[in-house]
Amino acid sequence: xxxxxxxxxxxxxxxxxxxxxxxxxxxxxxxxxxxxxxxxxxxxxxxxxxxxxxxxxxxxxxxxxxxxxxxxxxxxxxxxxxxxxxxxxxxxxxxxxxxxxxxxxxxxxxxxxxxxxxxxxxxxxxxxxxxxxxxxxxxxxxxxxxxxxxxxxxxxxxxxxxxxxxxxxxxxxxxxxxxxxxxxxxxxxxxxxxxxxxxxxxxxxxxxxxxxxxxxxxxxxxxxxxxxxxxxxxxxxxxxxxxxxxxxxxxxxxxxxxxxxxxxxxxxxxxxxxxxxxxxxxxxxxxxxxxxxxxxxxxxxxxxxxxxxxxxxxxxxxxxxxxxxxxxxxxxxxxxxxxxxxxxxxxxxxxxxxxxxxxxxxxxxxxxxxxxxxxxxxxxxxxxxxxxxxxxxxxxxxxxxxxxxxxxxxxxxxxxxxxxxxxxxxxxxxxxxxxxxxxxxxxxxxxxxxxxxxxxxxxxxxxxxxxxxxxxxxxxxxxxxxxxxxxxxxxxxxxxxxxxxxxxxxxxxxxxxxxxxxxxxxxxxxxxxxxxxxxxxxxxxxxxxxxxxxxxxxxxxxxxxxxxxxxxxxxxxxxxxxxxxxxxxxxxxxxxxxxxx
Amino acid sequence: xxxxxxxxxxxxxxxxxxxxxxxxxxxxxxxxxxxxxxxxxxxxxxxxxxxxxxxxxxxxxxxxxxxxxxxxxxxxxxxxxxxxxxxxxxxxxxxxxxxxxxxxxxxxxxxxxxxxxxxxxxxxxxxxxxxxxxxxxxxxxxxxxxxxxxxxxxxxxxxxxxxxxxxxx
Ligand SMILES: Cc1ncc(C[n+]2csc(CCOP(=O)(O)OP(=O)(O)O)c2C)c(N)n1
Ligand SMILES: [Mg+2]
Numbered sequence: 001x002x003x004x005x006x007x008x009x010x011x012x013x014x015x016x017x018x019x020x021x022x023x024x025x026x027x028x029x030x031x032x033x034x035x036x037x038x039x040x041x042x043x044x045x046x047x048x049x050x051x052x053x054x055x056x057x058x059x060x061x062x063x064x065x066x067x068x069x070x071x072x073x074x075x076x077x078x079x080x081x082x083x084x085x086x087x088x089x090x091x092x093x094x095x096x097x098x099x100x101x102x103x104x105x106x107x108x109x110x111x112x113x114x115x116x117x118x119x120x121x122x123x124x125x126x127x128x129x130x131x132x133x134x135x136x137x138x139x140x141x142x143x144x145x146x147x148x149x150x151x152x153x154x155x156x157x158x159x160x161x162x163x164x165x166x167x168x169x170x171x172x173x174x175x176x177x178x179x180x181x182x183x184x185x186x187x188x189x190x191x192x193x194x195x196x197x198x199x200x201x202x203x204x205x206x207x208x209x210x211x212x213x214x215x216x217x218x219x220x221x222x223x224x225x226x227x228x229x230x231x232x233x234x235x236x237x238x239x240x241x242x243x244x245x246x247x248x249x250x251x252x253x254x255x256x257x258x259x260x261x262x263x264x265x266x267x268x269x270x271x272x273x274x275x276x277x278x279x280x281x282x283x284x285x286x287x288x289x290x291x292x293x294x295x296x297x298x299x300x301x302x303x304x305x306x307x308x309x310x311x312x313x314x315x316x317x318x319x320x321x322x323x324x325x326x327x328x329x330x331x332x333x334x335x336x337x338x339x340x341x342x343x344x345x346x347x348x349x350x351x352x353x354x355x356x357x358x359x360x361x362x363x364x365x366x367x368x369x370x371x372x373x374x375x376x377x378x379x380x381x382x383x384x385x386x387x388x389x390x391x392x393x394x395x396x397x398x399x400x401x402x403x404x405x406x407x408x409x410x411x412x413x414x415x416x417x418x419x420x421x422x423x424x425x426x427x428x429x430x431x432x433x434x435x436x437x438x439x440x441x442x443x444x445x446x447x448x449x450x451x452x453x454x455x456x457x458x459x460x461x462x463x464x465x466x467x468x469x470x471x472x473x474x475x476x477x478x479x480x481x482x483x484x485x486x487x488x489x490x491x492x493x494x495x496x497x498x499x500x501x502x503x504x505x506x507x508x509x510x511x512x513x514x515x516x517x518x519x520x521x522x523x524x525x526x527x528x529x530x531x532x533x534x535x536x537x538x539x540x541x542x543x544x545x546x547x548x549x550x551x552x553x554x555x556x557x558x559x560x561x562x563x564x565x566x567x568x569x570x571x572x573x574x575x576x577x578x579x580x581x582x583x584x585x586x587x588x589x590x591x592x593x594x595x596x597x
Numbered sequence: 598x599x600x601x602x603x604x605x606x607x608x609x610x611x612x613x614x615x616x617x618x619x620x621x622x623x624x625x626x627x628x629x630x631x632x633x634x635x636x637x638x639x640x641x642x643x644x645x646x647x648x649x650x651x652x653x654x655x656x657x658x659x660x661x662x663x664x665x666x667x668x669x670x671x672x673x674x675x676x677x678x679x680x681x682x683x684x685x686x687x688x689x690x691x692x693x694x695x696x697x698x699x700x701x702x703x704x705x706x707x708x709x710x711x712x713x714x715x716x717x718x719x720x721x722x723x724x725x726x727x728x729x730x731x732x733x734x735x736x737x738x739x740x741x742x743x744x745x746x747x748x749x750x751x752x753x754x755x756x757x758x759x760x761x762x763x764x765x766x
Pocket of ligand 2: 408459460461485486487488489490491
């Protein structure tokens with residue numbers, strides 16, 4: 001049904017046709033792991049040099065690596081795994097990419113078409129299993145569909161709200177000859193995501209924003225996904241309006257952290273000023289964020305007095321949990337362009353005096369310094385995890401640095417204390433919260449940026465979830481730095497048990513940990529350890545100086561908790577502050593909150 | 598919160614007729630906890646390339662809007678139309694088996710006549726009726742048939758279309 005009729009060229013095998021299609025789609029790297037069903041593809045990979053194959057040690061890691069690659073480059077990540085267990089191992093990564101809107105194409109092997117449904121060896125109903133784990137998936141049953149499906153998979157992954165797309169490839173389809181066609185420029189038959197905003201909604205938004213007294217801009221991952229130009233325009237818009245701006249966990253880097261108009265991250269572990277500005281604003285502009293429950297807290301107490309403008313590329317995100325006053329469907333870049341033009345055009349003069357008053361209020365909140373903590377610098381003192389992140393940040397300034405994280409307290413400390421000035425330099429598993437994400441994601445980032453500094457800020461428990469990837473780092477000489485904030489606990493679990501379950505630390509102690517220094521060495525990497533505060537800067541310096549993979553085992557305070565914290569079920573103005581702010585705290589968790597986790 | 602009242606919605610979805618498309622729609626409903634009161638599907642294009650799915654569901658206004666948006670973002674979906682936003686026609690077909698003899702049997706036949714149900718099969722101790730109509734008409738008929746020997750029902754679920762010139766196109 002393509003508008004352009006192109007002569008097809010018959011390729012010797014489906015595998016060759018696929019590789020040609022991948023090249024046409026700009027793929028230069030595949031993260032994968034072989035197996036019987038995909039051997040024809042591996043054979044074709046062997047016979048060419050343009051596409052590099054990175055052999056991971058577990059298929060989940062292939063997907064996270066492709067996510068890291070995609071998030072740091074803006075390109076579509078590509079994964080290749082075998083049928084059955086290869087495909088099922090990839091599922092966690094696919095859901096992770098789905099939740100965080102990361103463009104991927106995952107090719108899975110499948111048993112030959114005539115065996116499908118026979119419980120054949122290594123057969124799994126991959127399209128059935130991954131239907132809710134992908135943006136879309138395909139099972140190719142006819143060779144003549146093969147190349148069209150591959151091209152379409154990339155188009156679907158990259159356009160609209162990006163996401164993972166899976167193509168299931170029966171072995172006979174890989175072996176049999178298949179026609180090749182170039183990608184078609186014709187629009188998709190049924191899939192036509194909307195990217196250009198409705199100008200009337202933009203005008204309504206600007207009218208509200210111009211008349212606001214207490215505005216706030218709340219920007220999320222959608223701005224990052226719209227490309228670096230969108231982040232530049234966000235910065236331009238915020239500066240021209242004089243508004244305060246906060247970022248979600250996914251949006252960090254879309255607005256420069258060093259800017260005076262930046263309030264820091266918002267949400268469950270966001271800053272006091274960001275959350276109170278959200279709570280007290282009269283007009284909220286949400287750009288590419290989705291009112292996630294980790295951001296809103298208790299819904300019926302979320303920013304009760306404000307008019308809400310929500311711009312999102314996915315109409316299903318709008319009015320999902322929070323009812324909004326102005327709904328703008330569109331790509332963040334197009335929305336920001338339109339907002340800037342309309343702002344200049346709208347004749348109403350902004351009430352700068354009211355805005356100045358709002359900033360005064362915000363400055364009062366800021367003065368609380370909600371991220372304050374105390375590091376004892378005396379020799380022999382235990383390292384505070386916040387301090388470790390701050391020192392790491394200071395030591396890396398001026399270098400092109402990418403940060404990934406695992407999931408837990410360390411992830412929140414990284415988000416709070418590592419400052420990002422640019423988009424695409426921060427990759428964390430936001431939506432799914434997948435422990436084991438950070439190491440393979442860092443691997444993918446390092447493959448895409450061989451000369452950059454790539455650091456996985458990790459917890460000791462999470463790191464063990466994909467520790468096998470140390471082998472990949474060694475094989476491909478990827479000098480990823482794994483900076484473990486080792487608190488000997490699943491710290492985030494321990495924190496919740498302390499605050500919500502009477503300090504009954506059920507199964508959250510990291511018992512029988514490996515010696516991470518020896519573990520690094522056995523994987524041909526460098527192992528370092530900082531036990532006391534005086535070791536920290538030296539270990540960081542050594543870590544940054546070597547051009548090899550490193551595990552830096554930073555022994556940190558086991559009892560430290562992440563603050564501020566909005567307990568589940570609490571509104572934004574009932575935030576718990578850290579021990580530095582004793583006396584400020586209102587009673588926290590309600591019974592209803594216990595159930596909300 | 599506004600819009601907490603439940604409403605029923607009849608939603609027509611025009612989809613690419615490819616394998617798995619129905620599973621996608623059903624998976625969406627089960628995965629997100631939406632109700633399905635009725636769901637029908639059949640090809641509607643001459644070449645069989647498109648199918649029409651009609652879903653009857655219930656929810657708050659916000660949930661119905663979510664359902665439509667979620668359906669619309671599925672790749673093989675061409676068009677989502679909420680028929681309950683305007684005047685529309687809904688029909689279902691039921692095949693109804695009634696067992697019995699004597700006065701009950703005669704009564705069953707009288708009621709069927711009143712509802713304009715057709716007899717499509719009969720034995721000395723059974724009737725099978727075919728009845729077409731809106732869901733509430735079918736429900737009413739079945740309620741009446743229960744005491745006179747209702748034994749088995751097969752219903753198609755709802756097919757629906759907008760009144761007047763409006764099309765899903
Ligand atoms: C795959 C997976 N399993 C379980 C969890 C639940 N979980 C969230 S944080 C956490 C503890 C993480 O411990 P660690 O990596 O040591 O980080 P810390 O919180 O101590 O910094 C757990 C178990 C998860 N997020 N992902
Ligand atoms: Mg830990």
